[in-house]
Amino acid sequence: MTGNAFTAVIDDTMTAPNIGEPEEDMFRLARHLGLDIQGFHTFGDAAEFPQLQREAWDAARTALDRGLPVFAKELDLGNETSLIYAYDADGYYTHSWHGGKGHEGSDAVIPWTELGRNYCPCSSCRARASSGDRPSDGVYTGDPGYGGFVSLHWASAAEPSDARRALGAALDFALSFSRRGAYGWGGRTFYSGPAAYGKWIGLLRSNAIQSFYMGYFIDLFHESRLYAYRFLLEASEHFDGRPGDELRTAAEHYGVIAKNFQSLNKLFPWMQPHAPIDDPDRRREAVELLTGIRQLEEEGWGLLERLLTWVR
Incomplete structure (x- = not known):
């Protein structure tokens, strides 16, 4: 639908x-199925990016406190969607396909300031990052110092x-x-x-x-x-x-x-x-x-x- x-x-x-798919349009169409999806899906330059991160952080915590599912891209695995299931004072906890053997540490916290920066805490990704390699490819094509991409959403039930x-x-x-x-x-x-x-x-x-x-x-x-x-x-x-x-x-x-x-x-x-x-x-x-x-x-x-x- x-x-x-x-x-x-x-x-x-x-x-x-x-990448480049009309995701926001498709999220709006999901409303016909009885799913109201709201959130952030935008690029920000260096000046506005920290504020985008803060707004997403506040919105994610509010949604989780309401018991709503929250999901994001560019949080841990680049252009892949991860489910945010919890938070603490420092940041997000996610479920993604980086789990189990070879991805030890995937259940560690992701600092909320890493939204849009593709920070996966698993051992494999941390080792690759330490060696200077990019653990995953992201949506954003520019230098992270000049901005980034924030994509975080939550969903609630609606009348189909x-x-x-x-x-x-x-x-x-x-x-x-x-x-x-x-x-x-x-x-x-x-x-x-x-x-x-x-x-x-x-x-x-x-x-x-x-x-x-x-x-x-x-x-x-x-x-x-x-x-x-x-x-x-x-x-x-x-x-x-x-x-x-x-x-x-x-x-x-x-x-x-x-x-x-x-x-x-x-x-x-x-x-x-x-x-x-x-x-x-x-x-x-x-x-x-x-x-x-x-x-x-x-x-x-x-x-x-x-x-x-x-x-x-």
Whole structure:
């Protein structure tokens, strides 16, 4: 219901997966599901960044005291979401995938002044930081001394919308975002919709994308289109007549897109090395598959446009 399963987002070098997505728009759409998400999702320069950290710190403590779930990015693991489950006088305590063997110390406090600085307290990340290595890649592309990115939210229950209104809002957003084309965010240039596929195919033809990121983005797109198929199929069970038929038709189409991404995934199974794609035949086959997928996606957006007229 957030439209995320239908979006296509890549950056201009295809080295920043899961960055540049319209998260705040998707959080607003979650309201239709009965989830009211509020918080911070903004860049700040050097002068305003400490104040942003303080405001987020105060808001997080208030939300936790109310028993609300709180989550953040750029707190411990860069552009990955961690759950904040507690706080003390010094800072935050989080749950992330850095836990267990090899990540001892992950349950230690993260000073509240480290929000936006990617400070994971686990032993592995502290060792990498001590050696001068960055433990994780963040959203912010500039020097931390000149600012940073604060993304911290909390969620509370709300009255959900009816199915027709919720579906219409999700489709309307997905379609409008696909038309956005090139846009700037956080010091990078991103592409959506057909422009994303055009950029991807161009980088692949010029051998300007690493195998690692090729496999990474394929996994992301395959998963999202698989969920698009499942979402549309499930939604069809809630609508009678022509809307239900249109939903089933769209579901079948996105199922085909997911299968094509699965074929592409067989060329670049996870995980791939950080190296160029040297095999020209492999690149050529990938270009052919992506070109076909782009055409299917354009047809899919047409189906969503038609579907939207029936559920508005």
